[in-house]
Amino acid sequence: MRAMWKGTISFGLVNIPVSLFKATEEHKTSFRSLHDQCQQPIQYKKWCPVCNREVQHQEIIRGYEFAPGNFITFSDNEMDKLPLPTLRTIEILHFTDKDNIDPIYYENAYYLGPSEYGARPYKLLHAAMNQTGKVAIAKIAFRTSEHLSVIRLHQNCLVMNMIYYPAEVRPVRGVPGLEGAAQISEAEFQMAIQLIEQISGDFRSDYHSDYEAALQQLIQAKMHNVEIEQPAIPHVVDLMEALTRSLRTVREPVAMVPDGSPAPFPAPRPRRRR
Secondary structure: OOEEEEEEOOOOOOOEEEEEEOOOHHHHOOOOOOOOOOOEEEOOOEEEEOOOOOOOHHHEEEEEEEEEEEEEEEHHHHHHOOOOOHHOOEEEEEEEEHHHOHHHHHEEEEEEEEOOOOOOHHHHHHHHHHHHOOEEEEEEEEEEEEEEEEEEEEOOOOEEEEEEHHHHHHHHHHHOOOOOOOOOOOHHHHHHHHHHHHOOOOOOOOOOOHHHHHHHHHHHHOOOOOOOOOOOOOOOHHHHHHHHHHOOOOOOOOEEOOOOOOOOHHHHHHHHOO
16 A cells, blocks of 8 residues: 555654555446547646646646735645644544444545554554544644544554544534424334344445446446346335335345356346245
8 A cells, every 4th residue: 555644643742653544445437528429538628718728737836815816826845834733743632432423424534554663652552442442533634624533443453534523514404304294103113123123234345336236237238239127116105015015025145256246247137026
Protein backbone atom coordinates (compact mmCIF):
# COMPACT_ATOMS: atom_id res chain seq x y z
CA MET A 1 0.00 0.00 0.00
CA ARG A 2 1.04 3.57 -0.62
CA ALA A 3 0.77 6.04 2.27
CA MET A 4 -1.64 8.94 1.67
CA TRP A 5 -0.55 10.96 4.70
CA LYS A 6 2.17 10.82 7.33
CA GLY A 7 2.15 12.35 10.77
CA THR A 8 1.61 11.44 14.40
CA ILE A 9 -1.19 10.43 16.73
CA SER A 10 -1.22 12.73 19.76
CA PHE A 11 -2.15 10.54 22.75
CA GLY A 12 -1.79 12.70 25.86
CA LEU A 13 1.93 13.56 25.82
CA VAL A 14 2.71 10.48 23.72
CA ASN A 15 3.28 10.98 20.00
CA ILE A 16 2.95 7.93 17.74
CA PRO A 17 4.40 8.24 14.21
CA VAL A 18 1.86 6.79 11.78
CA SER A 19 1.08 6.50 8.08
CA LEU A 20 -2.41 6.64 6.60
CA PHE A 21 -3.60 4.11 4.00
CA LYS A 22 -6.93 3.82 2.20
CA ALA A 23 -8.79 0.84 3.67
CA THR A 24 -11.41 0.32 0.97
CA GLU A 25 -11.63 0.15 -2.80
CA GLU A 26 -14.59 0.15 -5.17
CA HIS A 27 -15.27 -2.72 -7.55
CA LYS A 28 -17.68 -1.06 -9.93
CA THR A 29 -18.12 -1.16 -13.69
CA SER A 30 -17.31 2.25 -15.15
CA PHE A 31 -18.77 3.93 -18.22
CA ARG A 32 -17.24 6.49 -20.59
CA SER A 33 -19.19 9.52 -21.82
CA LEU A 34 -19.54 9.31 -25.62
CA HIS A 35 -20.85 11.61 -28.33
CA ASP A 36 -24.07 9.96 -29.52
CA GLN A 37 -23.37 10.71 -33.21
CA CYS A 38 -19.85 9.31 -33.60
CA GLN A 39 -19.71 7.32 -30.33
CA GLN A 40 -16.26 8.66 -29.44
CA PRO A 41 -15.16 9.67 -25.90
CA ILE A 42 -15.91 13.22 -24.82
CA GLN A 43 -12.98 15.36 -23.67
CA TYR A 44 -13.30 17.80 -20.79
CA LYS A 45 -10.93 20.74 -20.97
CA LYS A 46 -10.07 23.36 -18.35
CA TRP A 47 -10.62 26.60 -20.21
CA CYS A 48 -9.66 30.18 -19.34
CA PRO A 49 -12.22 32.61 -20.86
CA VAL A 50 -9.81 35.58 -20.53
CA CYS A 51 -6.76 33.98 -22.17
CA ASN A 52 -9.08 32.05 -24.51
CA ARG A 53 -7.07 28.83 -24.27
CA GLU A 54 -6.88 25.51 -22.47
CA VAL A 55 -5.12 25.61 -19.09
CA GLN A 56 -2.79 22.85 -17.92
CA HIS A 57 -2.96 21.37 -14.43
CA GLN A 58 0.32 22.95 -13.30
CA GLU A 59 -1.06 26.41 -14.13
CA ILE A 60 -4.00 26.15 -11.73
CA ILE A 61 -3.83 27.70 -8.26
CA ARG A 62 -6.29 28.18 -5.40
CA GLY A 63 -8.20 31.44 -5.14
CA TYR A 64 -10.55 32.87 -2.51
CA GLU A 65 -13.12 35.39 -3.79
CA PHE A 66 -13.35 37.96 -0.97
CA ALA A 67 -15.39 40.35 -3.14
CA PRO A 68 -17.06 39.89 -6.56
CA GLY A 69 -14.24 39.47 -9.08
CA ASN A 70 -11.50 39.99 -6.48
CA PHE A 71 -9.34 37.07 -5.36
CA ILE A 72 -6.43 36.30 -3.09
CA THR A 73 -4.40 33.25 -4.11
CA PHE A 74 -2.76 30.46 -2.12
CA SER A 75 0.07 28.15 -3.13
CA ASP A 76 0.54 24.60 -1.80
CA ASN A 77 3.43 25.83 0.36
CA GLU A 78 1.22 28.51 1.90
CA MET A 79 -1.51 25.96 2.63
CA ASP A 80 1.09 23.81 4.42
CA LYS A 81 1.70 26.73 6.79
CA LEU A 82 -1.82 26.82 8.18
CA PRO A 83 -1.70 27.56 11.96
CA LEU A 84 -3.48 24.29 12.65
CA PRO A 85 -2.16 21.64 15.10
CA THR A 86 -3.95 18.83 13.23
CA LEU A 87 -2.11 19.54 9.96
CA ARG A 88 0.49 16.89 10.80
CA THR A 89 -1.06 15.41 13.92
CA ILE A 90 -4.12 13.27 14.59
CA GLU A 91 -5.22 14.92 17.83
CA ILE A 92 -7.16 12.56 20.10
CA LEU A 93 -9.80 14.61 21.91
CA HIS A 94 -11.12 11.87 24.20
CA PHE A 95 -12.15 8.22 24.33
CA THR A 96 -15.69 6.86 24.35
CA ASP A 97 -17.71 3.67 23.98
CA LYS A 98 -18.24 2.77 20.33
CA ASP A 99 -21.98 2.38 20.91
CA ASN A 100 -22.16 6.10 21.69
CA ILE A 101 -21.61 6.93 18.01
CA ASP A 102 -24.54 6.43 15.65
CA PRO A 103 -23.43 4.79 12.35
CA ILE A 104 -25.03 7.69 10.43
CA TYR A 105 -21.92 9.73 11.27
CA TYR A 106 -19.43 7.39 9.60
CA GLU A 107 -17.71 8.19 6.30
CA ASN A 108 -14.55 6.72 4.72
CA ALA A 109 -12.23 4.26 6.46
CA TYR A 110 -8.41 4.40 6.52
CA TYR A 111 -5.80 2.09 8.00
CA LEU A 112 -3.26 3.62 10.36
CA GLY A 113 0.09 1.88 10.35
CA PRO A 114 3.12 2.62 12.54
CA SER A 115 5.88 4.65 10.91
CA GLU A 116 9.56 4.64 11.86
CA TYR A 117 10.05 4.48 15.67
CA GLY A 118 6.27 4.16 16.10
CA ALA A 119 5.89 0.41 16.61
CA ARG A 120 6.03 0.34 20.45
CA PRO A 121 3.68 3.28 21.20
CA TYR A 122 1.37 2.08 18.40
CA LYS A 123 1.16 -1.38 19.96
CA LEU A 124 0.63 0.20 23.38
CA LEU A 125 -2.33 2.27 22.19
CA HIS A 126 -3.83 -0.73 20.37
CA ALA A 127 -3.51 -2.96 23.46
CA ALA A 128 -4.95 -0.33 25.81
CA MET A 129 -7.95 0.32 23.51
CA ASN A 130 -8.51 -3.41 23.14
CA GLN A 131 -8.51 -3.88 26.91
CA THR A 132 -10.85 -0.96 27.63
CA GLY A 133 -13.13 -1.51 24.62
CA LYS A 134 -12.96 2.20 23.83
CA VAL A 135 -12.68 4.14 20.58
CA ALA A 136 -10.98 7.52 20.21
CA ILE A 137 -12.60 10.72 18.97
CA ALA A 138 -9.96 12.70 17.09
CA LYS A 139 -9.35 15.54 14.65
CA ILE A 140 -7.18 15.53 11.53
CA ALA A 141 -6.53 18.12 8.81
CA PHE A 142 -6.76 16.15 5.57
CA ARG A 143 -7.54 17.13 1.97
CA THR A 144 -8.24 20.84 2.44
CA SER A 145 -10.35 20.59 5.60
CA GLU A 146 -10.25 19.51 9.23
CA HIS A 147 -12.18 16.30 9.84
CA LEU A 148 -13.69 14.78 12.92
CA SER A 149 -12.77 11.10 13.09
CA VAL A 150 -13.02 7.90 15.10
CA ILE A 151 -9.99 5.69 15.71
CA ARG A 152 -10.99 2.09 16.41
CA LEU A 153 -9.57 -1.43 16.22
CA HIS A 154 -9.77 -3.79 13.26
CA GLN A 155 -7.92 -7.06 13.89
CA ASN A 156 -4.34 -6.02 14.78
CA CYS A 157 -4.61 -2.60 13.14
CA LEU A 158 -5.85 0.86 14.09
CA VAL A 159 -8.52 2.16 11.70
CA MET A 160 -9.59 5.77 11.35
CA ASN A 161 -13.09 6.57 10.10
CA MET A 162 -13.82 10.12 9.05
CA ILE A 163 -17.15 11.09 10.59
CA TYR A 164 -19.56 13.96 10.02
CA TYR A 165 -19.71 16.81 12.47
CA PRO A 166 -23.04 16.75 14.35
CA ALA A 167 -24.12 19.97 12.61
CA GLU A 168 -23.69 18.25 9.22
CA VAL A 169 -26.28 15.55 9.94
CA ARG A 170 -29.71 16.77 8.91
CA PRO A 171 -32.53 16.41 11.47
CA VAL A 172 -34.89 13.46 11.13
CA ARG A 173 -37.91 15.73 11.37
CA GLY A 174 -37.25 16.81 7.78
CA VAL A 175 -38.19 13.35 6.47
CA PRO A 176 -41.82 13.38 5.26
CA GLY A 177 -44.29 10.67 6.24
CA LEU A 178 -42.88 9.76 9.65
CA GLU A 179 -45.70 11.38 11.61
CA GLY A 180 -48.55 9.58 9.84
CA ALA A 181 -51.39 7.75 11.53
CA ALA A 182 -50.47 4.30 10.19
CA GLN A 183 -51.47 1.46 12.51
CA ILE A 184 -50.11 -2.09 12.68
CA SER A 185 -51.87 -5.07 14.15
CA GLU A 186 -50.41 -7.40 16.76
CA ALA A 187 -50.52 -10.29 14.24
CA GLU A 188 -48.53 -8.28 11.71
CA PHE A 189 -46.04 -7.29 14.38
CA GLN A 190 -45.48 -10.87 15.54
CA MET A 191 -45.09 -12.17 11.97
CA ALA A 192 -42.56 -9.42 11.20
CA ILE A 193 -40.57 -10.44 14.30
CA GLN A 194 -40.71 -14.06 13.18
CA LEU A 195 -39.54 -13.15 9.67
CA ILE A 196 -36.61 -11.12 11.03
CA GLU A 197 -35.56 -14.00 13.29
CA GLN A 198 -35.84 -16.49 10.44
CA ILE A 199 -33.55 -14.59 8.07
CA SER A 200 -31.04 -13.37 10.67
CA GLY A 201 -27.37 -14.35 10.50
CA ASP A 202 -23.81 -13.17 11.04
CA PHE A 203 -22.05 -10.57 8.91
CA ARG A 204 -20.05 -12.53 6.32
CA SER A 205 -17.18 -11.94 3.92
CA ASP A 206 -18.88 -13.24 0.75
CA TYR A 207 -21.30 -10.38 -0.05
CA HIS A 208 -21.21 -9.11 -3.61
CA SER A 209 -23.04 -6.54 -5.71
CA ASP A 210 -26.07 -7.94 -7.56
CA TYR A 211 -26.15 -4.69 -9.54
CA GLU A 212 -22.65 -5.35 -10.87
CA ALA A 213 -23.59 -8.94 -11.80
CA ALA A 214 -26.73 -7.74 -13.61
CA LEU A 215 -24.76 -4.99 -15.35
CA GLN A 216 -22.16 -7.48 -16.58
CA GLN A 217 -24.98 -9.73 -17.84
CA LEU A 218 -26.46 -6.80 -19.77
CA ILE A 219 -23.03 -5.94 -21.22
CA GLN A 220 -22.52 -9.53 -22.37
CA ALA A 221 -26.02 -9.61 -23.85
CA LYS A 222 -25.32 -6.41 -25.82
CA MET A 223 -22.01 -7.80 -27.06
CA HIS A 224 -23.69 -11.02 -28.23
CA ASN A 225 -26.87 -9.30 -29.48
CA VAL A 226 -29.04 -11.34 -27.12
CA GLU A 227 -32.24 -10.22 -25.39
CA ILE A 228 -32.43 -10.76 -21.65
CA GLU A 229 -35.64 -11.28 -19.75
CA GLN A 230 -36.55 -8.77 -17.08
CA PRO A 231 -37.29 -10.28 -13.64
CA ALA A 232 -40.93 -10.22 -12.62
CA ILE A 233 -41.84 -7.64 -9.99
CA PRO A 234 -44.23 -9.04 -7.38
CA HIS A 235 -47.30 -6.93 -6.68
CA VAL A 236 -48.49 -7.69 -3.17
CA VAL A 237 -50.68 -5.04 -1.60
CA ASP A 238 -51.93 -6.85 1.49
CA LEU A 239 -49.35 -6.65 4.29
CA MET A 240 -50.42 -9.91 5.95
CA GLU A 241 -50.25 -11.71 2.62
CA ALA A 242 -46.73 -10.34 2.01
CA LEU A 243 -45.58 -11.50 5.45
CA THR A 244 -47.14 -14.94 5.01
CA ARG A 245 -45.59 -15.44 1.57
CA SER A 246 -42.23 -14.23 2.84
CA LEU A 247 -42.23 -16.79 5.64
CA ARG A 248 -43.09 -19.55 3.16
CA THR A 249 -40.35 -18.59 0.70
CA VAL A 250 -37.34 -20.89 0.51
CA ARG A 251 -34.30 -19.07 -0.80
CA GLU A 252 -32.14 -20.89 -3.36
CA PRO A 253 -28.37 -20.21 -3.63
CA VAL A 254 -27.07 -18.05 -6.46
CA ALA A 255 -25.20 -19.92 -9.22
CA MET A 256 -21.48 -19.51 -8.53
CA VAL A 257 -18.28 -20.39 -10.34
CA PRO A 258 -15.42 -22.17 -8.52
CA ASP A 259 -13.67 -18.92 -7.48
CA GLY A 260 -16.78 -17.78 -5.60
CA SER A 261 -17.89 -15.06 -8.04
CA PRO A 262 -21.32 -14.97 -9.73
CA ALA A 263 -21.72 -17.20 -12.76
CA PRO A 264 -20.82 -15.49 -16.08
CA PHE A 265 -23.38 -14.79 -18.84
CA PRO A 266 -25.56 -16.54 -19.64
CA ALA A 267 -26.46 -17.64 -16.13
CA PRO A 268 -29.15 -20.26 -15.63
CA ARG A 269 -32.46 -18.88 -14.46
CA PRO A 270 -33.38 -19.90 -10.90
CA ARG A 271 -36.34 -22.23 -10.60
CA ARG A 272 -39.30 -21.20 -8.51
CA ARG A 273 -40.83 -23.57 -6.04
CA ARG A 274 -44.56 -23.87 -6.24
